Amino acid sequence: MGGYLKMQTPATQAKWLYNARFPPPVYRAMQLADFDFHLPEHLIAQQPPERRGSSRLLDARPSRPLCDRLFAELPNLIEAGDLLVFNNTKVMKARLFGHKASGGRIEALIERVLDEHCALAHIRSSKSPKPGSLLEFDGGIRAQMEEREGELFKLRFSGSLNVYQILEQTGRLPLPPYIERAADAADDERYQTIYAKHQGAVAAPTAGLHFTPELLNQLQANSIRRAEVTLHVGAGTFQPVRSENIAEHKMHKEWYSIPAETVEAIKETKANGKRVWAVGTTSMRSLEAAAQNSHLQAGEGDTDIFITPGYRFQVADGLITNFHLPKSTLLMLVSAFSGVEHIRATYRHAIEQQYRFFSYGDAMLLTRAEAT
Secondary structure (H helix, E strand, C coil), X not given: CHHHHXXXXXXXXXXXXXXXXXXXXXXXXXXXXXXXXXXXXXXXXXXXXXXXXXCEEEECCCCCCCEEEEHHHHHHCCCCCCEEEEEXXXXXXXXXXXXXXXXXXXEEEEEEECCCCEEEEEEEECCCCCCCCEEEECCCEEEEEEEEECCEEXXXXXXXXXXXXXXXHHXXXXXXXXXXXXXXXXXXXXXXXXXXXXXXXXXXXXXXXXXXXXXXXXXXXXXXXXXXXXXXXXXXXXCCCCCCEHHHCCCCCEEEEXXXXXXXXXXXXXXXXXXXXXXXXXXXXXXXXXXXCCCCCXXXXXXXXXXXXXXXXXXXXXXXXXXXXXXXXXXXXXXXXXXXXXXXXXXXXXXXXXXXXXXXXXXXXXXXXXXX
């Protein structure tokens, strides 16, 4: 080895000797257990706060001390000229109940509307319906199961009503599995953002549930700008990660759309040296999915982007989000954004201070670790 080293240039010799003395660190692939934590059951919010917008906000921007605040303080924490990007998806009343022609009970959760009379659905029944099976749902709604598409069933509904009309007339709002009660009339309003526009989601973009008309007006008065994207949140958002090696996890696909005016607003914000804030992980995933070719592009399509520690963010500088489930892909996303150890400390603080967790829970304010 000494003879080999003498043959190299002085610069190469110095580099070799440095690496020999100080070898680069060996990074362990992150495991599912790295994203586990104990959450007391009573901290899982089963009901929305009494008044929309009255939630707490944990100011958890890296490099700053953690600070307990109220969500109503948000306009004072974002700078004039910054841009907030909202997901304007609307939750469908996607649950249908009925029976097969054979008499067995059945529940369908519409995952995606394909056209006026066809949809893909998750089916829960004692036996999966076979192609050609007739299904009868409450309200006299009939459908035929045409074929399987992976874990989903393609249903064709008969009659004059389109799928959205059927769901609005006879469907029930799907609440997350950790909310241990049936949806009621109050949920029809509270499990929907005030700016929801485009039907297609089976779960709410929950960071947006905190915003009220008054808060949006205050943001505007403070010269904080708004833009919108659409990502129809699928039931896969609640799908557990089963692989201990998280790199082996396969993400579900969700449809998203980025308007040209949103791309222009982001470019203008960046050019002015201001920050882009994603309101929720669904807005974040939409923006990052649309920037996979190294620059943000307007358009629409399906994304199965899976963001884990080590990912280099392209668009958002800040994130407003709720607290997420242990071992979830969303917890991995926020850990990638603000740092694994920082998120662990933030969650420990949130539990100690009795913050409410998940969809109807409180929120936190984060910035990108390298952008603080």
